[in-house]
Amino acid sequence: MACRCGAAGPAAPCRPISQYVLKVHSRCDLSCDHCYVYQEADQTWRDKPVRMAASTVRAAAARIAEHARAHDLPAVHVVLHGGEPLLLGPAGLREVLAELRAALTPGVVLDLRMQTNGVLLDEELCRLLVAYEVKIGVSLDGDRAANDRHRIFAHGGSSHAHARRALALLRRPEFRGSYAGILCTIDLRNDPDQVYSALLAEAPPRIDLLLPHATWDRPPRRPPGVATPYADWLGRIHRRWVDDGRPVPIRLFEALTSGAGGGTEAVGLAPADLLVVETDGSWEQVDSLKVAFHGAAGTDLDVFAHPVDEAARHPGVAIRQEGLAGLCATCRACPVVSRCGGGLYPHRWRTGTGFDNPSVYCADLQALIATVDSAPGPDRAGTPRPGDAPAPAGAGGRGPRSPGIPVPRSAESVGDRAVDPAADRLLAEIVGGHGGPWALDVLAQTQLSITRVLLETWRDITGGSAAWELLAELDATAGDAVGAVLAHPFVRPWLVRQLARRGTPDVDLVPALAVVAAVRAGVEAVVEVPVRGGALVLPALGRLTVGDERAGEVRTAPGGLYIRVGSVSRTVPLDGASTTPTGWQPVRRPPIADAMISIEDVDPERDCYGQPVAPTLDDDAADALGDTLALARLAVHRDVPAHGVALDAGLRAVVPLAPDPLAPWRSATARQAFGAIAVAEMSDADAMAVLLVHEWQHGKLGALMDLYDLVDPASSVRIPVAWRPDPRPVEGALQGAYAHLAVTEVWHARATADRPDAQVARGHLVRYRDWTREAVEALLGAGTLTDLGERFVGRMGHVLEELRADQG
Numbered sequence: 001m002a003c004r005c006g007a008a009g010p011a012a013p014c015r016p017i018s019q020y021v022l023k024v025h026s027r028c029d030l031s032c033d034h035c036y037v038y039q040e041a042d043q044t045w046r047d048k049p050v051r052m053a054a055s056t057v058r059a060a061a062a063r064i065a066e067h068a069r070a071h072d073l074p075a076v077h078v079v080l081h082g083g084e085p086l087l088l089g090p091a092g093l094r095e096v097l098a099e100l101r102a103a104l105t106p107g108v109v110l111d112l113r114m115q116t117n118g119v120l121l122d123e124e125l126c127r128l129l130v131a132y133e134v135k136i137g138v139s140l141d142g143d144r145a146a147n148d149r150h151r152i153f154a155h156g157g158s159s160h161a162h163a164r165r166a167l168a169l170l171r172r173p174e175f176r177g178s179y180a181g182i183l184c185t186i187d188l189r190n191d192p193d194q195v196y197s198a199l200l201a202e203a204p205p206r207i208d209l210l211l212p213h214a215t216w217d218r219p220p221r222r223p224p225g226v227a228t229p230y231a232d233w234l235g236r237i238h239r240r241w242v243d244d245g246r247p248v249p250i251r252l253f254e255a256l257t258s259g260a261g262g263g264t265e266a267v268g269l270a271p272a273d274l275l276v277v278e279t280d281g282s283w284e285q286v287d288s289l290k291v292a293f294h295g296a297a298g299t300d301l302d303v304f305a306h307p308v309d310e311a312a313r314h315p316g317v318a319i320r321q322e323g324l325a326g327l328c329a330t331c332r333a334c335p336v337v338s339r340c341g342g343g344l345y346p347h348r349w350r351t352g353t354g355f356d357n358p359s360v361y362c363a364d365l366q367a368l369i370a371t372v373d374s375a376p377g378p379d380r381a382g383t384p385r386p387g388d389a390p391a392p393a394g395a396g397g398r399g400p401r402s403p404g405i406p407v408p409r410s411a412e413s414v415g416d417r418a419v420d421p422a423a424d425r426l427l428a429e430i431v432g433g434h435g436g437p438w439a440l441d442v443l444a445q446t447q448l449s450i451t452r453v454l455l456e457t458w459r460d461i462t463g464g465s466a467a468w469e470l471l472a473e474l475d476a477t478a479g480d481a482v483g484a485v486l487a488h489p490f491v492r493p494w495l496v497r498q499l500a501r502r503g504t505p506d507v508d509l510v511p512a513l514a515v516v517a518a519v520r521a522g523v524e525a526v527v528e529v530p531v532r533g534g535a536l537v538l539p540a541l542g543r544l545t546v547g548d549e550r551a552g553e554v555r556t557a558p559g560g561l562y563i564r565v566g567s568v569s570r571t572v573p574l575d576g577a578s579t580t581p582t583g584w585q586p587v588r589r590p591p592i593a594d595a596m597i598s599i600e601d602v603d604p605e606r607d608c609y610g611q612p613v614a615p616t617l618d619d620d621a622a623d624a625l626g627d628t629l630a631l632a633r634l635a636v637h638r639d640v641p642a643h644g645v646a647l648d649a650g651l652r653a654v655v656p657l658a659p660d661p662l663a664p665w666r667s668a669t670a671r672q673a674f675g676a677i678a679v680a681e682m683s684d685a686d687a688m689a690v691l692l693v694h695e696w697q698h699g700k701l702g703a704l705m706d707l708y709d710l711v712d713p714a715s716s717v718r719i720p721v722a723w724r725p726d727p728r729p730v731e732g733a734l735q736g737a738y739a740h741l742a743v744t745e746v747w748h749a750r751a752t753a754d755r756p757d758a759q760v761a762r763g764h765l766v767r768y769r770d771w772t773r774e775a776v777e778a779l780l781g782a783g784t785l786t787d788l789g790e791r792f793v794g795r796m797g798h799v800l801e802e803l804r805a806d807q808g
């Protein structure tokens with residue numbers, strides 16, 4: 001049967017194909033109204049032969065065998081599908097199985113599967129399937145009421161008892177080895193607890209929960225006013241499942257679990273590795289594409305005239321081999337893309353933009369990932385991680401994509417992928433060149449995209465407002481202004497904090513963002529802005545202290561703002577030259593030539609560093625810090641000009657940390673606050689220069705890791721590092737090594753310069769160089785870096801070598 005068996009995935013011209021779906025019978029004995037084969041846009045089944053002829057099976061098997069030999073594949077996976085494959089009957093089925101085994105097994109391991117509605121499964125067929133070592137998946141949507149909602153005969157009769165009888169057969173000891181699992185399509189009208197219980201009662205080795213097929217043209221059923229009904233529905237099952245101790249693998253949950261190494265056709269970035277053979281021998285793409293449009297899955301190629309390689313080069317197949325690069329811009333920048341992967345390919349379809357869209361289930365997928373992340377126990381992945389690094393194009397294949405179909409080891413390995421040239425260039429610039437304007441712009445744009453996605457989620461949760469409408473209007477007419485506002489380093493920390501509160505927001509920053517965007521765009525607007533902590537804060541502009549009020553009205557006008565809060569009215573000039581009104585604290589912009597660095601001591605969201613930030617500075621302290629920063633920037637340009645360029649290209653804000661006499665040299669970076677670092681106030685510009693370089697390395701690397709996996713996310717390995725007593729997770733060791741590499745460069749410059757403290761600098765140089773070298777060696781030996789990670793760390797080693805050579 002064609003059902004919803006997830007047996008679909010992409011292929012690429014340069015990648016061997018190891019998974020095949022053979023549509024051996026194109027008709028079905030059921031008449032399910034959610035069937036993508038018969039009930040959706042693609043009606044090509046009407047022109048296909050009812051059953052696959054023996055000659056077609058032979059030709060398909062020969063093509064698969066030829067391809068396996070040419071690519072030296074150790075195993076291939078073939079799923080018998082339909083329609084309903086059992087309609088072939090015992091004799092027809094035996095013929096197909098015999099052809100496949102004869103053609104394939106001499107040279108390759110053949111993993112045979114079947115997806116069936118179970119209606120016709122009997123003892124004779126079970127014996128046959130067991131004899132040919134076929135694993136059987138059965139479709140069942142839950143209890144009788146749930147199953148009967150869709151899975152019925154043409155005459156309207158229930159198929160529930162038939163499916164249950166088939167499952168009972170498969171549970172018998174002599175057939176149990178062929179029981180692959182249950183495939184269940186979700187319907188929100190079914191009670192998730194009852195569905196879960198009904199599925200569990202069948203003792204399946206595995207459960208697949210599938211979202212109903214939908215596209216942007218034909219969105220899924222959603223109750224009014226519920227933002228993420230599918231995530232809510234699945235979340236209830238997930239809670240039960242976790243509470244029950246995860247009694248059976250549920251593929252969707254496992255695949256969405258951060259670091260679990262999962263990935264399916266429906267989620268994840270694994271390049272697809274599958275072709276479909278129709279009953280007439282035509283090669284087709286993933287057959288759930290039939291929901292998109294008539295003929296969507298077609299390739300105009302067939303097994304008689306075209307080898308697998310040629311079918312794999314079909315553009316519709318090839319694009320799905322591209323991993324991250326094959327996704328739309330929104331997905332590419334999405335913080336959970338490594339787990340979501342843009343959802344099931346057909347679910348991205350929209351007339352006009354084709355598949356270049358996020359999934360129509362985007363909000364549900366994000367919410368479900370948050371649910372999975374928040375679960376306790378073995379699959380706990382921590383709090384929602386908007387910085388969760390997406391895998392690079394072509395990387396991240398970590399699991400099966402068809403139900404129960406194992407993926408060959410080559411697709412699971414870390415570090416066995418070809419490297420995307422764009423990624424390689426970015427890595428080279430970030431390591432070797434320290435990040436010039438191009439590289440910093442790539443990182444900044446990525447961060448901005450992440451913020452935009454989070455903001456969309458926030459809107460889904462909170463709903464629209466006048467401020468939203470203004471922001472959206474400005475985005476359409478003055479996108480650069482809105483982009484600049486959203487790039488403020490503390491917008492994303494605010495969003496992350498709010499989204500972690502799961503629907504109980506405590507601060508709405510959108511009105512303030514709309515005001516600042518209107519100012520930047522030169523648009524006159526009136527916005528009601530919430531007051532928090534006795535102040536009305538406008539990110540990147542300043543703060544008006546207003547006392548115990550709930551909200552104020554801000555009117556933007558040419559050259560300034562008019563703010564009215566309760567009985568307080570203030571006109572705030574924004575020309576920088578006029579007198580500052582009472583209670584208004586503008587964001588400080590120290591005069592630092594060629595750099596755009598502000599001192600952020602008013603934005604409440606700056607408190608995101610895990611250590612106390614300083615209260616708002618007085619003017620003298622702020623001036624002193626500004627002077628130190630200006631001199632420190634010059635020192636960086638003097639010591640390592642490339643690091644100076646990288647600072648100028650991306651560092652936008654410095655947050656003063658609260659003084660601590662026991663640790664006067666303190667600094668910090670927050671992964672969510674790209675463009676900002678935090679430092680303790682100090683007057684030593686050379687010392688500040690070291691901190692700036694050190695922290696900006698963390699900022700750049702964090703942003704790079706939002707874009708690419710450099711470390712296998714499933715790794716729990718810890719490695720010893722010289723700068724801390726305790727072994728560090730590999731990502732932490734990488735962050736430390738990369739920061740120390742820059743510090744090494746600074747001390748190298750000072751040690752080799754004609755300056756009085758060169759001897760002292762040499763001592764620091766040796767220490768940081770040795771720390772970094774040892775860490776580089778440990779990282780390369782840890783076996784947990786991705787291919788890109790190895791390249792990155794390898795390049796760090798080259799930089800160290802160059803420094804050594806430079807020293808003579």
Ligand code: SF4
Nearest residue numbers: 002003028032035117
């Ligand atoms: S069992 Fe239902 S969903 Fe599966 S192929 Fe038949 S009609 Fe379609």
Ligand code: SF4
Nearest residue numbers: 331334340342359362
């Ligand atoms: S943007 Fe939506 S569909 Fe795309 S990867 Fe993120 S959650 Fe998935």
